[in-house]
Amino acid sequence: MNYTKTAKVLHWLMAILLFGLLALGFYMHDLPLSPDKLKLYSWHKWAGVTAFLLVALRLTWRIAHRPPALPDSMPKIMQFAAHAGHLMLYLLMIAIPLSGWLMSSAKGFQTVYFGVLPIPDLLDKNKEIGDLLALVHKSLNLLFVAVLAGHIGAALKHHFIDKDDILTRMLPKH
């Protein structure tokens, strides 16, 4: 069983976007204040809103389209771990942009999508809450990096050690 074209497109589109977001996020926050830093922050927020919209679209689509089953050759415990890992990825893909959005509001810098569409502030400006949400956003991202490493490591293990089709069924041409 193969993944559908839609599932593949959404998976790889988000893979590229999320790697970009992670790299940008870790890079930009240590920069000294400059016009470029402010520009990168805006881009990061716009990309984050885009990622959130994509994950919403992806989840909606997935409700109606079950992904192909895991192979029977996989032990039950590994199947459980795979499902738990994917659930974790989805939860983080929702929680991370939400924490970024709330952090922006609490820090007093509203998110305005592409500089045009203001995303409402759910929180008032508050330094303590802003700092706390910054820590939450960072911690969730570190957790995301760890789960992603597991996700990629597992896919490579399936391909090179188990020699099953878990990796290839998500590749563009299969």
Place this chain on the structure above:
Amino acid sequence: MKKIILAFALAGAFSAQAVEYTQVQPDKSAINFTYKQMGVAVDGKFKKFASQLNFDPAKPAAAKATFDVELASVDTGAPEGDQEVAGKPWFNTKAFPTARFVSGTVKPLGGNKYEVAGQLSIKGKTQDVVVPATFTTQGNTGVFDGSFIIRRADFSIGEGTWAKFDIVANDVVIKFRITATSK
């Protein structure tokens, strides 16, 4: 002679009735600003300013106001922002610690509306500004509310890499509330 005494008495009676607002209440006054950063409206404020005020609603032509805003007291909403705008490209607070507004003519526009012409000096540059304000009273307290727009480039605020307006817009809205009591 009697007429002169009467005139003095009348003048005295009038000046006793006229209320002149002179005592600015810093804790009930605020100078805020809003600017756009890549389309995002960001608010800030100045925490410290000194002022001299003489305002009698019956004699607006004689009104006088001077404000000295301590630029280092800026609150941009982020500590690194506060540090940045104190520096040379922005306010250069070491060389120019205060911004000063001195009122010129005060024109009543009817009702409780006034138009205050004046000169605003920041970072060694002086510009004429016209500030619309409303004045409302409650007991012996009067409150001025108003806002006006300045262009940061007119005062060389944000030089060098910040000089373009693609990241930080040129227009800055200054919003104030000045509460003053009469003696």
